[in-house]
Amino acid sequence: MNIRALYRLFTSEGIPEPLSSAKYILSFAAQNRHKIKRGEAEKPGYDNDTDVTDDKVKRVYKMIWKRLERQPMQYILGEWQWGNIELFVKKPVFIPRPETEDLVNLSIDKIRNSFPAKEVTGLDLCCGSGAIGISLLKNISNLQQITSIDMSNQACELTTLNSEKNNVSSKMTVLQARIDELPGILKRKYDFIVTNPPYVPDIDMEYIEDEVAIYEDPIALRGGHDGLNVIRKIIEVAPKFLKESGLIFMEMDSSHYKYIPNLLKDLNSPLTHISNEKDRFGLYRFSIFTLKD
Ligand code: GLN
Numbered sequence: 001m002n003i004r005a006l007y008r009l010f011t012s013e014g015i016p017e018p019l020s021s022a023k024y025i026l027s028f029a030a031q032n033r034h035k036i037k038r039g040e041a042e043k044p045g046y047d048n049d050t051d052v053t054d055d056k057v058k059r060v061y062k063m064i065w066k067r068l069e070r071q072p073m074q075y076i077l078g079e080w081q082w083g084n085i086e087l088f089v090k091k092p093v094f095i096p097r098p099e100t101e102d103l104v105n106l107s108i109d110k111i112r113n114s115f116p117a118k119e120v121t122g123l124d125l126c127c128g129s130g131a132i133g134i135s136l137l138k139n140i141s142n143l144q145q146i147t148s149i150d151m152s153n154q155a156c157e158l159t160t161l162n163s164e165k166n167n168v169s170s171k172m173t174v175l176q177a178r179i180d181e182l183p184g185i186l187k188r189k190y191d192f193i194v195t196n197p198p199y200v201p202d203i204d205m206e207y208i209e210d211e212v213a214i215y216e217d218p219i220a221l222r223g224g225h226d227g228l229n230v231i232r233k234i235i236e237v238a239p240k241f242l243k244e245s246g247l248i249f250m251e252m253d254s255s256h257y258k259y260i261p262n263l264l265k266d267l268n269s270p271l272t273h274i275s276n277e278k279d280r281f282g283l284y285r286f287s288i289f290t291l292k293d
Pocket of ligand 1: 097
């Protein structure tokens with residue numbers, strides 16, 4: 001089958017990322033889904049055409065059809081390379097985004113520096129596919145345990161599956177709960193809390209692309225009028241589970257960092273804001289907090 005032809009079809013139908021979509025589908029069809037890495041699929045050029053054996057043709061057409069219906073490539077493949085791990089991805093659980101790899105790298109650095117010798121434990125709030133907690137467990141040797149929490153049962157199931165896939169399930173506890181239920185459930189304190197909560201402001205929800213709007217759970221995205229609904233809840237609840245000199249790493253919308261000082265004041269929060277950090281696109285996407293002295 002011809003990559004260029006499939007690329008042209010996707011282009012003429014207005015499908016985003018037409019070239020990498022064509023390459024992913026045809027490399028999957030060559031019976032080796034790991035053959036093409038993210039970097040390779042996303043670079044220009046057509047490479048070689050792919051032989052599709054008769055028994056695969058139906059499968060390939062199905063995948064092409066799903067892409068024409070704007071299904072995200074990640075859901076079509078069912079597995080996705082993210083940072084330096086492989087994850088199962090499953091409709092409608094939120095697909096981990098590239099910029100969240102930056103949250104992970106930032107957290108790895110700060111956790112290693114802040115808690116060098118001791119046995120560290122953490123909380124991952126709104127864990128989705130489990131991407132953040134799994135990456136931290138794989139990259140921080142003194143991290144003993146992570147509790148990953150999501151209100152969605154499908155997200156919790158996927159996180160469990162991914163923790164097994166990545167051999168960290170013995171260090172991960174997965175809990176289905178809403179943020180406001182946590183005070184009745186969690187009994188201990190953690191060295192750090194990491195979170196990529198739903199934070200998209202209502203107005204921006206109107207402009208998201210079809211891949212997201214049709215296929216991903218809107219609850220994993222929607223942050224309400226100003227995008228801060230869940231962030232406010234986390235800021236209220238999280239200090240209860242944070243050890244003295246513990247750290248909170250939070251992803252947010254790039255419009256949010258300037259509201260944080262007032263938000264802490266309005267909520268009379270015991271937290272203090274340490275810094276804002278940029279993502280790979282140069283946007284202030286992450287904030288770090290700790291408890292006041
Ligand atoms: N940055 C994500 C997006 O635009 C939203 C992430 C989130 O709500 N946690 O899809």
